[in-house]
Amino acid sequence: MPDNLPIIDPLPYLPASSLLPHIPSLSSTELQARREETAQKIHKACRDIGFFYLKVDSYLSKEEMKEVLELGREFFHRPDGEKESIGLEKSDGVRGYQKLHQNITKGKADHHEGLDLYALSPYSPSEQSSQKVRPLEGPNQWPSQPEMFKPKLERWIEKMKILGWAVMHAMADGLGMKEQEWGELGGMVQDSFWVMRVIGYPPLPNGADGISCGEHKDYGCLTLLHADPIPSSLQVLSRSNEWIDADPIEGCIIVNIGEMWEIWTGGMYPSTLHRVVHRSPTYRVSIPFFYEPNFDAQVKLLKAAERKAEGEGRKVEDRGEVVYGDFLLGKVSGNFKY
Template sequence: MSKDIIAKLDDKLRAKRESFDKLPVVDIAPLIDGSNKQRVAKEIRWALSNTGFMYVKNHGIPQDFVDSVFNVSRRFFDLAMSQKMTLHISKSDVAFRGYVEPFGENTDPSKTKDLKECFDIGPERSTLEGPFLGPNQWPSSLPEFRELTYGYHQKMLSLAKILLSGVALSLDLTEGYFENLMRDPISVQRLLHYPSQSGYVREEIIGIGAHTDYGSLAILAQDDVGGLQVMNRDGDWVDGVPINGTFVINIGDLIQRLTNDVYLANMHRVVNISGRERYSIPFFIDADFNATIEPLASCVTDSNPLRYKPITCGEHKLGRFAASYAHLAKV
């Protein structure tokens, strides 16, 4: 590799290369099979109260299926820009389904332009029912794309509900606590492509700017390229090194609000200077659009007073979208 294409990072973009001992790998098999749910819940509590992130293994999703979704994702992003733009997210109105071009969404718009492209799907609807609930858009030139990506969405939805049952147990709630907030939840299955950057890379343009996720929980499948960075409690950026056979799990704003900051929706970003294209597949689960999120009484104490007013899931998520999407600024 010639020296002129090797990226040089601005100091603000440097991450410490740590072993992630503080972000544990949690074996969730005992949660899935019921053999030791409380042990898993205890590990989830440590992870989410200290880091907001964890890896999970023995999750039950076959690796060859995950690989097939990565393969079809790469094929989609290899299509001509003109083809991808026929599926632009703005064509879906407030359902927020379809393609987002580079710089079309910026998660930290005051500092960073996001050098990434995305494709979003969600629960199937025949007509537009309201924000985040409407028809998906599908590329006609990739007939297998729909079956694979929507099948993946459905598997992630099931896994997310299992993980949230573990989160509920970790908070000494009933295992089915989140079911009352998730009769018809907002969910987003996203495909992401990050070009590699070279030269002098500054915070103004990176893969995705620093942000917290908007909803309840995210399940991330990442390839072996790397680039995920997570902020630790000391304010240092730490590399989220890919671990084969795991998903990266993190919570979003809604769980932080629900727990009155007992659990941490942590800042994270992507900086890809690998010299390779990076692909990832995050799934986001929220709550029902009109579900009210307010701090649990058990999380409000004299030493941790009430920090949040009640808010609906839809109100919060729409506000975050409006600040991030370029096409919404024109509405």
């Protein structure tokens, strides 16, 4: 683990009903103290790095963390024809299975295969197109095998949504948001237009042109990444412009912040470049869950971020306003080759 990627416990922000049975509840005094500690750690990590580990062993059992990865591995080892029967072109061009090298980052083919799932279509019935299905308008395509893939991954999605909300709340407290301000920010993510990818990484061949997943920033709020315990694959660009490994830690997931937080904080919370270079002989599976704003959320500089930056003697830059759905559509349109 890189020394500058902290491990943060979100337990004080998780609803008691979501915790594993053996986790005792906190008293109100202890809860408040733990929340303040967690919020400050998250603020520092978001401000200084943009990546951190989230300790989730009070929320996710070892069995369910292992199970979702194994289901992904089993799917990717199904016959090609079976996987391609739920290819992107069978839905809306962005939901479904991508075969090896179909995903594109910065103009280069990535050496992985994947399955992309999104929140339900953001368009109201009156907006539904009678012509060609638009990106994000179609249905998700779930594999029929393995049989438990859909129910187990749907359960994972629900748990990631709860976790994403908890981290957003901690970030709001870390910025010193007033209750009304958190209510407004929370309202922008309560109908999160989430995305989940299940990704399979075969080993990179020697001399490969391109890498497993090219360097990029994520688009939205938060990425909650669960991956096989294989070292030296995920790499993060440090502030000193060096690629450092962000290796998995048992009982933790990896979190990084997306470009919407750069806008909300005027650059105080940077969205960090990262990539995957997977040369291990072991087939690697990862499941990033992207906890995003509502599709119609209007994202702009937060007053709380301005106050926090001023209190720390920092400057922020007003980067204007974007509608998240428009921003997302502009990104996904060039992600694949057909």
